[in-house]
Amino acid sequence: MSVLVRFAPSPTGFLHVGNARVALINWLFAKAHGGYFLLRFDDTDLERSKQEYVDAIVRDLSWLGLDWDKKAYQSQRLAAYDAAAEKLKAEGRLYPCYETPEELEYKRKRLLSRKLPPVYDRAGLHLSDDQRAAFEAEGRKPHWRFKLEHRTVEWDDLVRGNSHVDCASLSDPVLIRGDGSFLYTLPSVVDDVDFGVSHIIRGEDHVTNSAPQIQLFEALGAPAPRFAHLPLMTDITGAGLSKRLGSQSLQDWRDQGIEAMAMNSLLAKLGTSDAIEVRTSLEQLEDEFDIGHFSRATPKFDPAELGHLNARLLHALPFEMVTPRLEAMGVNASPALWTAVHGNLSSLAELRDWAQVVDGPVVPVIEDPAFTAAAADLLPPEPWDDTTWTTLTNAVKAATGRKGKALFHPLRLALTARENGPELKNLLPLVGRDKAAKRLRGETA
Numbered sequence: 001m002s003v004l005v006r007f008a009p010s011p012t013g014f015l016h017v018g019n020a021r022v023a024l025i026n027w028l029f030a031k032a033h034g035g036y037f038l039l040r041f042d043d044t045d046l047e048r049s050k051q052e053y054v055d056a057i058v059r060d061l062s063w064l065g066l067d068w069d070k071k072a073y074q075s076q077r078l079a080a081y082d083a084a085a086e087k088l089k090a091e092g093r094l095y096p097c098y099e100t101p102e103e104l105e106y107k108r109k110r111l112l113s114r115k116l117p118p119v120y121d122r123a124g125l126h127l128s129d130d131q132r133a134a135f136e137a138e139g140r141k142p143h144w145r146f147k148l149e150h151r152t153v154e155w156d157d158l159v160r161g162n163s164h165v166d167c168a169s170l171s172d173p174v175l176i177r178g179d180g181s182f183l184y185t186l187p188s189v190v191d192d193v194d195f196g197v198s199h200i201i202r203g204e205d206h207v208t209n210s211a212p213q214i215q216l217f218e219a220l221g222a223p224a225p226r227f228a229h230l231p232l233m234t235d236i237t238g239a240g241l242s243k244r245l246g247s248q249s250l251q252d253w254r255d256q257g258i259e260a261m262a263m264n265s266l267l268a269k270l271g272t273s274d275a276i277e278v279r280t281s282l283e284q285l286e287d288e289f290d291i292g293h294f295s296r297a298t299p300k301f302d303p304a305e306l307g308h309l310n311a312r313l314l315h316a317l318p319f320e321m322v323t324p325r326l327e328a329m330g331v332n333a334s335p336a337l338w339t340a341v342h343g344n345l346s347s348l349a350e351l352r353d354w355a356q357v358v359d360g361p362v363v364p365v366i367e368d369p370a371f372t373a374a375a376a377d378l379l380p381p382e383p384w385d386d387t388t389w390t391t392l393t394n395a396v397k398a399a400t401g402r403k404g405k406a407l408f409h410p411l412r413l414a415l416t417a418r419e420n421g422p423e424l425k426n427l428l429p430l431v432g433r434d435k436a437a438k439r440l441r442g443e444t445a
């Protein structure tokens, strides 16, 4: 059986890092097994699903490099869900119920007050034709429940291990609302059957659905896929993430200059037994991927860790890998500038700043005009290379008697107008003698 997995977001908000982790793990699982990755939009909730979010999800996944073999929209597959519902109705597995929400709540409370589990009593299943007709005559529209077989359903979860649920302890799930719209369960299972999904890898928020879903697969005459339920990611304080609330959105991180591979490096390893290290390509992560390494502990998303990975990635990237991005950003950078500054970058956007320092104009910061003017007089003739800075500072030290911070700091401030930055031995030759001399004399250059 070939491997086919799916990432199935509802387009009701911007993807957060928890969603992205599930998408990445699905994608890596597909690649590691020579399989296929389906992107499915769970967009049956027409009120809240928006094209804007579909576009954003496509943009976010493309940014991460997670391409898909097929894309599907649940809103375009309603006929398949209707057909499956009809089949289940004909077989007596889907039955109409007429209780109002208030009546259901009353039943629930009564059971709870008697210390009994609030399981639906299947009143709808036992209605006579006349009783149904009477409800319909009152104008009630039925909702439809799936009749569970009262037995224990077992599955071997790839993350949680052996799992089992006694379906006698569950209410028959509602699959179709009173207004005729489908809840999540039926469309999801029908799609998984029709597309031939072999492994469902998703967040733990869906784990309680699994046993009824397995029964639904069987009722539709299809074997259930394998399941993997990953613990839900939280933020660093332990608070949950929500697409609708816009927490920790991928696009915010992208806008803040985080590299896709820094994000992938973190998300692929967080909550696993592997060390979190920077990886420059998805292929590397694919080679290292093993779903068995994912633990059941809650992964916490730590922005500081992401920042470190981003910096380490920028240090590791060769110039050729960033040139298309720099061109798109309109940054005029040379291989020499990259070599000089990439070890100091915490985001690629900072390169723009260093290109500006090299190209000018820079308004120098002068702490001691006599001192920096003296340094200007001591600038050696060009050509300059990475020994020039040492030549200059040795000469200034000999002439002024200054050393350490008192020597270096005023020179850096005059030459770059910045307190800190890359080593001046690499930067100074790029600035060149003309601009360096002007800046040391306090002129904008």
Ligand SMILES: Nc1ncnc2c1ncn2[C@@H]1O[C@H](COP(=O)(O)OP(=O)(O)OP(=O)(O)O)[C@@H](O)[C@H]1O
Pocket: 008, 009, 010, 011, 012, 013, 017, 018, 019, 021, 022, 201, 202, 203, 204, 205, 206, 231, 232, 233, 234, 240, 241, 242, 243, 244, 245
């Ligand atoms: N915090 C999380 N950590 C890991 N996976 C998550 C998290 N939240 C959702 N997922 C998973 O992301 C996938 C997409 O789910 P879904 O579109 O329902 O996202 P959601 O964040 O729960 O959205 P919403 O906030 O709109 O309910 C599912 O597999 C879901 O299990």
